[in-house]
Amino acid sequence: xxxxxxxxxxxxxxxxxxxxxxxxxxxxxxxxxxxxxxxxxxxxxxxxxxxxxxxxxxxxxxxxxxxxxxxxxxxxxxxxxxxxxxxxxxxxxxxxxxxxxxxxxxxxxxxxx
Amino acid sequence: xxxxxxxxxxxxxxxxxxxxxxxxxxxxxxxxxxxxxxxxxxxxxxxxxxxxxxxxxxxxxxxxxxxxxxxxxxxxxxxxxxxxxxxxxxxxxxxxxxxxxxxxxxxxxxxxxxxxxxxxxxxxxxxxxxxxxxxxxxxxxxxxxxxxxxxxxxxxxxxxxxxxxxxxxxxxxxxxxxxxxxxxxxxxxxxxxxxxxxxxxxxxxxxxxxxxxxxxxxxxxxxxxxxxxxxxxxxxxxxxxxxxxxxxxxxxxxxxxxxxxxxxxxxxxxxxxxxxxxxxxxxxxxxxxxxxxxxxxxxxxxxxxx
Numbered sequence: 383x384x385x386x387x388x389x390x391x392x393x394x395x396x397x398x399x400x401x402x403x404x405x406x407x408x409x410x411x412x413x414x415x416x417x418x419x420x421x422x423x424x425x426x427x428x429x430x431x432x433x434x435x436x437x438x439x440x441x442x443x444x445x446x447x448x449x450x451x452x453x454x455x456x457x458x459x460x461x462x463x464x465x466x467x468x469x470x471x472x473x474x475x476x477x478x479x480x481x482x483x484x485x486x487x488x489x490x491x492x493x494x495x
Numbered sequence: 496x497x498x499x500x501x502x503x504x505x506x507x508x509x510x511x512x513x514x515x516x517x518x519x520x521x522x523x524x525x526x527x528x529x530x531x532x533x534x535x536x537x538x539x540x541x542x543x544x545x546x547x548x549x550x551x552x553x554x555x556x557x558x559x560x561x562x563x564x565x566x567x568x569x570x571x572x573x574x575x576x577x578x579x580x581x582x583x584x585x586x587x588x589x590x591x592x593x594x595x596x597x598x599x600x601x602x603x604x605x606x607x608x609x610x611x612x613x614x615x616x617x618x619x620x621x622x623x624x625x626x627x628x629x630x631x632x633x634x635x636x637x638x639x640x641x642x643x644x645x646x647x648x649x650x651x652x653x654x655x656x657x658x659x660x661x662x663x664x665x666x667x668x669x670x671x672x673x674x675x676x677x678x679x680x681x682x683x684x685x686x687x688x689x690x691x692x693x694x695x696x697x698x699x700x701x702x703x704x705x706x707x708x709x710x711x712x713x714x715x716x717x718x719x720x721x722x723x724x725x726x727x728x729x730x731x732x733x734x735x736x737x738x739x740x741x742x743x744x745x746x747x748x749x750x751x752x753x754x755x756x757x758x759x760x761x762x763x764x765x766x767x768x769x770x771x772x773x774x775x776x777x778x779x780x781x782x783x784x785x786x787x788x789x790x791x792x793x794x795x796x797x798x799x800x801x
Contacts, residue, residue, distance in 0.1 A: 427799040429732040431512060432559035432755015435799055449512040451755065451801065452557040 387472040391438075392423055392480065398472050403448075405429055405436055405468040423480045429468045436467040437483055443476035454483060500577075500668050501688040504648055504695065505567035505616065506596075507709050508552040509756050510560050510801075514538060516753035517553050524725055525711060525758070526640035527551060528624060531597060539597065541622060542711065543634055544644035548598040548620040551646060551709075559754040559801035561706035564649055564695070565602065565614040566667075566688070574617055577667065578603050584666045593618075607662065609653030610703025641722040643711035647761055648693050650707040652700035652800045659697050660684050669694070672767050673742050673774040675781060682781075685742060692743035692764040698797070705800040708749060708757035715762055716746050722760045726750055734795050739763075741784040742776060756801050 385400040389407060396411035398404055405426055411417035427435035434454030440463040447460070448469040455464050464481055511517040514536070521527045521540055530539040530549045539549035547567070554562060568574060578588050581603075591602040591614065600618025607613060624635055638644075653659075663669040663686045672692050673685040685693040698707065713719055719737050726733055726748065734757060736748035745764040751757055776784035782791040 425794060425798070427795060428734075428751040428755030428757065428801070430751050430753050430755035432751070432801040433799045449754075451512065451559045453559070453801075 387443075388475045389472065390475070390477040391417070394418065398476075401471065403429075403468050404438070404470045404472065404476070404478070408467065424467055424478075427468070431466050431469040434466060434483060437481045438465060438467045438470065438478045439463055439481040440465060440470070441477040441479060444473040445476060446471050446473065498689055499569045500573055501615070502567050502569055503689055504564065504646060505547065505619065506550050506552060506565040507646060507649055508537075508554060508562040508564075509706075509709065509752075510556050510558055510562060510754070511553050511752065511756070512555070512557065512559060512754040514553065514555045517555075520731070520752050521551065521553070522640075524640045524729055524731065525643045525760075526638050527643055527711075530622070533597060537596075541624075542643050542645035543624075543636075543638050544626055545646070546622055546625045548622050549596070552596065559706075559756050560704075561611070561649070561651070561709075561756075561801075563604070563612040563614055564651075565616055566694075567619065568615050568617050571600070571617045574601070574603055574615060577615055580666045581605055584662060586662070607653070608655035608658035609651065609697060610705075611651050611653060612704075641711075641725055641760055642713060642718055643760065644714060645712050647710045647712040648691070648695060649709050650696040650698065652698050652705035652707050653703045654699065654701065656684055656697040656699050657681055660686070663695070670767070670769045670771075671773045672771070673776070675742075675776045675784060677778050677781075687767050690766050690768065692745065692767050700800070702800075706756060707800050708759045710747075710759035710761045713760050713762045719746050719748060719760055719762050723748055734799070735786060735789070735793055738789060739787040741780070741787040742774075744787075754801070757799070 386397040389398050394417035396417045398407035425435045427433040431450035447465050450466045450469040527540040532538050538553045540551040541549045586605045589604050593601045598620035602614040602616040604614040669686040669688045672687045675683040683698040685696045723737050732751040734749035739746050743764045746762045
């Protein structure tokens with residue numbers, strides 16, 4: 383039987399299977415209307431640890447992370463609980479908050495075109 | 496005018512987080528051939544329809560993205576001519592010795608106003624597994640996976656694309672095939688040195704040196720469908736598609752390698768000649784320009800880069 387953990391994010395709670403990433407669980411929950419996905423909070427990007435848009439802060443719970451680009455999460459930040467949701471695999475229930483990296487001038491904000 | 500000077504995109508060197516996962520993706524799934532592994536760990540790949548020794552170089556490190564894109568020029572003498580023109584335009588030029596990549600002659604390199612490193616070279620060995628030449632069969636051996644024929648183009652993100660446009664047209668003799676012009680200025684440019692609708696493209700972006708995608712040419716819309724089947728069968732992360740671009744008219748899927756670098760499989764696209772007018776898209780129809788069937792940009796197109 384597959385173990386599932388509950389992910390708490392932005393007032394939503396959704397199940398995440400034992401070996402899957404938080405972003406995969408979030409996308410599935412969004413598909414069933416159980417959680418909001420996208421927007422400015424935790425967007426879905428490359429799903430492969432490279433682009434950094436799904437950066438989160440783990441407030442509570444145990445987890446492991448796969449390979450993620452150091453351009454978006456430094457070793458120090460990693461120790462402080464910062465991770466990319468697409469590389470984040472829960473080992474217990476998790477409580478998360480979005481942690482988008484502050485960037486320069488957003489010339490490419492889609493809403494400004 | 497015959498194609499001379501800068502001939503085509505020759506190679507792209509990408510940074511990957513996990514080489515084993517990258518090779519499963521690029522060799523088994525996309526169908527590139529493994530050529531060799533260098534002493535420094537870089538891995539060299541090629542498409543089945545390419546004559547040159549290699550066209551994709553993978554380097555394992557802890558940040559995804561692109562190190563360099565190389566263009567092949569027609570002759571060694573072109574390297575001297577371009578070096579002089581590049582310096583005169585105002586960019587510093589450095590030299591990479593022959594053999595730094597196996598089978599490749601000397602290269603000259605420079606950094607664009609957008610922050611990307613570009614290199615030019617004239618010499619590369621003929622592949623040991625090149626397409627047949629005498630009484631040529633359609634391929635040397637049946638293509639694998641998505642059947643990527645060759646490295647086709649790259650789309651790069653960075654600042655100062657107006658200056659990039661001037662550089663490529665004034666110094667490297669490219670043409671502007673297509674552009675997106677918004678009320679506050681140029682958003683994107685598609686540049687060609689050949690009969691293709693684009694050989695390199697740029698989108699305006701705050702951060703310099705960013706990589707949007709490397710595209711690989713497929714022969715048909717049916718092959719795009721076959722590539723989509725492979726992506727779903729192996730749970731490859733898809734950005735968008737199968738769909739079509741209004742810009743270039745190419746049929747496409749955007750997807751991601753296991754390090755988050757975006758790839759494209761691309762078929763079709765119009766034939767460009769240097770006397771063609773520059774096609775232009777404005778803010779009224781930009782969605783259709785980028786994704787012709789969806790007619791709206793997805794969030795990821797402008798924000799997800801490595």
